[in-house]
Structures are given as structure tokens and as C-alpha cells.
Amino acid sequence: MEFGLTEEQEQIREEVARFAENEIVPEAEKYDEEETFPHEIVDEAAEMGLVGSSIPMEYGGAGYSTLETVIIAEELFSYDPGIALSIMACSFGTEAIEAFGTEDQKERFLEPVAMGEKISGAAISEPDTGSDVSSVSTQAEKDGDEWVVNGNKMWITNGTVGDFFVVLCKTNPDAEGRYNGFSQIVVESDRDGFSADKITGKMGIRASDTAELIFDDVRVPEENLIGTKDAAFMQQMQFFDATRVGVAAQGVGIAKGATREALEYAQDREQFGKPIGEFQAIQHKLANMATETEAARNLTYKAAWHVDQGEDITKLASMAKEYASRVAVDAANEAVQIHGGSGYVNDFPVERFYRDSKITQIYEGTSEIQKNVIARELLGKGF
Amino acid sequence: MKILVTVKEVATVEDEFEIEGTAIADQYLGADLNEWDDYAIEEAVQLQEDGIADEVVTVTIGPEDCEQTIRQALAKGADRAVRIWDDSLEGVDLLDVNAKTEILSAVIEEEDPDLVLTGVQAGDDSFGATGVSVAEHLGYQWGAVVNHLEHDLDDGVASVRRELEGGVEELTDVELPAVLTIQTGINEPRYASLRGIRQAQRKPLDVQGLDDLGVDDSAVDSDLELTDMYEPESESDVTVWEGGAEETAAELGDLLRDKGVAP
Numbered sequence: 153m154e155f156g157l158t159e160e161q162e163q164i165r166e167e168v169a170r171f172a173e174n175e176i177v178p179e180a181e182k183y184d185e186e187e188t189f190p191h192e193i194v195d196e197a198a199e200m201g202l203v204g205s206s207i208p209m210e211y212g213g214a215g216y217s218t219l220e221t222v223i224i225a226e227e228l229f230s231y232d233p234g235i236a237l238s239i240m241a242c243s244f245g246t247e248a249i250e251a252f253g254t255e256d257q258k259e260r261f262l263e264p265v266a267m268g269e270k271i272s273g274a275a276i277s278e279p280d281t282g283s284d285v286s287s288v289s290t291q292a293e294k295d296g297d298e299w300v301v302n303g304n305k306m307w308i309t310n311g312t313v314g315d316f317f318v319v320l321c322k323t324n325p326d327a328e329g330r331y332n333g334f335s336q337i338v339v340e341s342d343r344d345g346f347s348a349d350k351i352t353g354k355m356g357i358r359a360s361d362t363a364e365l366i367f368d369d370v371r372v373p374e375e376n377l378i379g380t381k382d383a384a385f386m387q388q389m390q391f392f393d394a395t396r397v398g399v400a401a402q403g404v405g406i407a408k409g410a411t412r413e414a415l416e417y418a419q420d421r422e423q424f425g426k427p428i429g430e431f432q433a434i435q436h437k438l439a440n441m442a443t444e445t446e447a448a449r450n451l452t453y454k455a456a457w458h459v460d461q462g463e464d465i466t467k468l469a470s471m472a473k474e475y476a477s478r479v480a481v482d483a484a485n486e487a488v489q490i491h492g493g494s495g496y497v498n499d500f501p502v503e504r505f506y507r508d509s510k511i512t513q514i515y516e517g518t519s520e521i522q523k524n525v526i527a528r529e530l531l532g533k534g535f
Numbered sequence: 536m537k538i539l540v541t542v543k544e545v546a547t548v549e550d551e552f553e554i555e556g557t558a559i560a561d562q563y564l565g566a567d568l569n570e571w572d573d574y575a576i577e578e579a580v581q582l583q584e585d586g587i588a589d590e591v592v593t594v595t596i597g598p599e600d601c602e603q604t605i606r607q608a609l610a611k612g613a614d615r616a617v618r619i620w621d622d623s624l625e626g627v628d629l630l631d632v633n634a635k636t637e638i639l640s641a642v643i644e645e646e647d648p649d650l651v652l653t654g655v656q657a658g659d660d661s662f663g664a665t666g667v668s669v670a671e672h673l674g675y676q677w678g679a680v681v682n683h684l685e686h687d688l689d690d691g692v693a694s695v696r697r698e699l700e701g702g703v704e705e706l707t708d709v710e711l712p713a714v715l716t717i718q719t720g721i722n723e724p725r726y727a728s729l730r731g732i733r734q735a736q737r738k739p740l741d742v743q744g745l746d747d748l749g750v751d752d753s754a755v756d757s758d759l760e761l762t763d764m765y766e767p768e769s770e771s772d773v774t775v776w777e778g779g780a781e782e783t784a785a786e787l788g789d790l791l792r793d794k795g796v797a798p
Contacts, residue, residue, distance in 0.1 A: 159602070159603050159606070159736075160733070160736050162603060163603055163606060163607070163610070163727070163732050163735075164729065164732055167607075167610075167726055167727045167732065170726065171726050199725075199726075200725075200726045200727075200728050201728040201729035201730050201731075202729065205729050209730065209733075213730075214728075214729035214730045214732075215733070216729065216733070224729075
């Protein structure tokens, strides 16, 4: 067995940490408070190649695998989840284009994202379509050589800042079987009939942009369909392992950041004549946080490594996602507890971690869905 | 034009630390690329991007452990790296300026660059002399504490701005080949890009020993001896004036002049 990272992976981690400490940390509170998208930081991140790091070298990316992407996500999320997500999500949806797109589509859509010129998004959820993805009702109808898209998409990351979205649409309402008849179609945000409503008042990850998308007779050329018509579900399903491992990495990062903050505070804050870190009650909290973070990290890295071997690891990915997000929420909770009153106001980052951590148990499949998947796999029950 | 940049992995120290004998205890030490060298690399890479330099080579004296740090320069755009290490360097506690001068000069003679950029100093041992000493040894011209370099090295002349004490700056023309010691703030060092980090793994990093360079082992012997290391007692002193600004401002001025803070 080999548990070490390569020199290159260590170097990525160090440089990403350097970037986060210098560029993200000083601005994190402001973007959280104002609930605005951190364009300036995202531009700088793009210059460093943090945006679309998994896009292949020939399209301007760094061509990094799942494990390296996990390392980047962990590091960024350990400093500020809202800005981290704003950076990492700039290439949402491009995985489908990379895997199933034509050469022309890859040049049109992947390159500008890798260069930081355009922001992409993936539009799946709808007002009435959350965990039950097969109930998608946004429709695309063929009219001549165009697709005409109608419907609403909800909770869409980058909704008001994105330049194009990979939209999951029903293209064959008569298809048999609940997972058939869907296609992925790229819709550019400057098309007539497209509009986006920013969703405000989020509990956490407030720097990241979230919106409702409205498609009102939006016409796009037929060459905007990605891969095979009516086969979007099969296409999208194979990314679940990688995207769930990605959220697991976010959880590991949040837990790591919360632990780092709590450790520092426990050594500085004095009560009863000594640092509170000298008290066993606090020490045990810190020990648990560090141990659980390490366990979540190992589960996540292992899952990422298997994804990179091209293996199907549905159960392991769900385990990593469910466990790491739980550890994130627990660690952020304990970090606030260690900070006491100071942790309840935004003078310290732990208050933000506490709010930011919760989303990792919700998006990309809730914890309950992950447990259903794990149980289904354990019991040998089919799809 | 070929540019050679000397780079060093330096020891970094945590805020709280303890000294054991004549060294800071290991557990309080980290390692990083010398801050001044980061600016020197950036300047060289910018010269390359401006089409003035054709090749940027870094050279370092250090063990294998420092390769990860040295690759930062390759990830930022340097073309290749030379690392000097040798059994005879293994047990050396204090590699002094003379030793560094002999070793680096040998590399420079072999590489024959038009311009050598070094940091003004290393953040850990702070001799602040290696760049100038190398220039003197090789018979190169030099410019020390450079905080601006014109990116037009026509006619074999580097026009530099140098930072002097007391807020004074001077412009100097230095004939090439030359050594410039680079001050922080001359530019804004970039982050290594992910593509750069990836590409750096495939860039050449050549390891040479003293024999390869034709440098005698005795070069590493030093006449310097580190005799002690300690944290100086810190003193603080407060002067408070009562009254309005009209009557006390002049007194503050006198005090600042007395203490050497104001001219």
C-alpha cells in the first residue's frame, strides 16, 4: 500500500494554500456578509489555473485527475467554503462536455472556461425536482435545426454569473422507463428568453452565486446537444462518483479548517490562568476533530484514487460523501463550542464554517440519499 | 540572452521557538523558497516573456530534500535547474560566503549567462554578500539592492534603479555580464500555475557534485565559526506628553530625531 502523496501533489497543496491565505482569507468575511460573487478572486484563481483544473491540457486546463482535484478542493475549503465553491464551480457541467462532447463543442466550451474567460454551470434541479431527478420537467423540443427549451431550474450554482449551462431537459416525453428520454443541452445565458433570478438569504456559502433559471422559448442550435439524445441519465450517472467524492473533499476541507481555527484559539484563549487548550475537556474535542477529519480524508482519498483507476465505486463514493459531510458539520459545531461566545459572532471564521458546513449534507445527494445508495449496494438491490 | 538565477531553500521559523545550542530547535523550523529569490525568478521570467531572455536557468546549493522547493521556480517558468550537492557538503554546519562564491562561480563559468540575478539576501543566514562576492570573483559588474530593471538590455547595458538608505534612489547603468541582487517589491511574484506545476515535473533538474565543477573539497572549509545564538532582551520605553498638539508636536519631533527615526 502507498499512502503518500507525490512531490507534485504536495506542491499543488502548498501553492493552493499560499493562494488561499493571501487572496481569500482577507476577503472572506466581506463576501459572506455582502452575499456577492467574488469576481476578482475568481479571476486571480483562473490565472493560476485553479478554475477548470481537470480540463485537459490541450484545452488550456491542467488535466488533473480526481485525486488532485480533491486536494485542491480540500485546501480551498479549509480557508473559506463560499469563495472556494465560487472557484471550483466555475467549470460545473464541463465534465459532460469533456466526456461526450464533439471536438467543436470542446473548443467552444472547455477552452474559455479553462482560460477563465467564461463561467459554466450545470442545471439539473427544478422547483419540484430535488432528490428525485427523474421528475425533470424542463422540455426541449426540436424545431428545424434548433432546440426550443422551456421550463424552470432551481438552486443553480452560478445562475446569474454563468455564461452557459448544461441543462438537463426532457427531449422524449414518450420514452419508456423513468430514466429515459432526457438530454443534456448547452444553453448560453445571452440567448433570448433566458433569465436568472438570484436566490438570496442563504445560510452559508454566501459568496457562491445561486439562482433560479427561467427558460421561455429559448432557442439554441441543435449542435448544442451533448452526447447522445435521450441518454443524458446514463451519461450523467457516471460522474456521480467523482462529484460526490468532490463534495466529500469539501467536507474534509471544512473539518480541517474548523480544527485549525479551534486549535489556534485553544492555545491563545486563557481562562482560570491558563490556555483553555490545557483543559482535558477541550483537548478531547480537538482530538476527536483531528481523528475524524483524518478518517474522512482517508475515505475520500481512497474513493478518489479508485475513481482515477476507472472503477465503479458507487458505495464508496456515497460513504465518503455522507461521512465527510457529517464530520464537517460536527467539527464546525465543536469549533464554535471551543470559541464560546466569540464563536457565535463573525469575528472568527468558525461562525462561517458552522453555517457553510451544512450544505455538504444537502447538495449532490442528501445524506439520506447517500445512505439509501449504500444500503442498496450492501443488500445487492438493483438501480 | 541567458539568465541565471541563484535560488535557495531557506529555513523558516515559527513565531514561538526555542534555541538549542547555536541553532533553533528542529521542531520550530519549516522550509520555503527564499523570499528575495522569488522576486529574482519573477524578474527573469518576465524578461523571458518580454522576449529579452531566451533561457532562464536556476542554480541552488542544497540536498535532495530541497528539490520540491526548487521546482517552484520551474513551475513559475524557469526552463531548467541545476542543483549542487556533494558528500563534502553534507556535514557542513556553516557554508560561508567564500564557499558559496567558489561553487556558484564555477557553475556560472560553465553556464556563461549574460545576466545573473540573486536575491539581496537569504532570509535565514542573511549574509547579504553572495551575489556581489560572485561578481567580484568572476570579474563581472554588479548592481546591489535593485528595485527596478529596465526591460531593454540593448547594447549590453542593464539600466537599474537601486534603493539607498534614507529613501534615496539612484539610477545606474551596469555593463553586462553582470550580477544584480534583487530587492523585494521589484515586481509582484506570481503563483505557480497548476499547468506550470505539472510541466515543471518534466523540466530538467541536473545534479552536480563539486568534482563535476572542478571545485576542490577544501572550498567548503570556513574561517567563520558560529559561537552563539540567542534572543536579545527586548526593551520598551514610553514617553507621554501632556497638552495640546501645538506645544507637544515639536517635542515629539526632537525625540524622533534623537532616536534616529527622523532625519
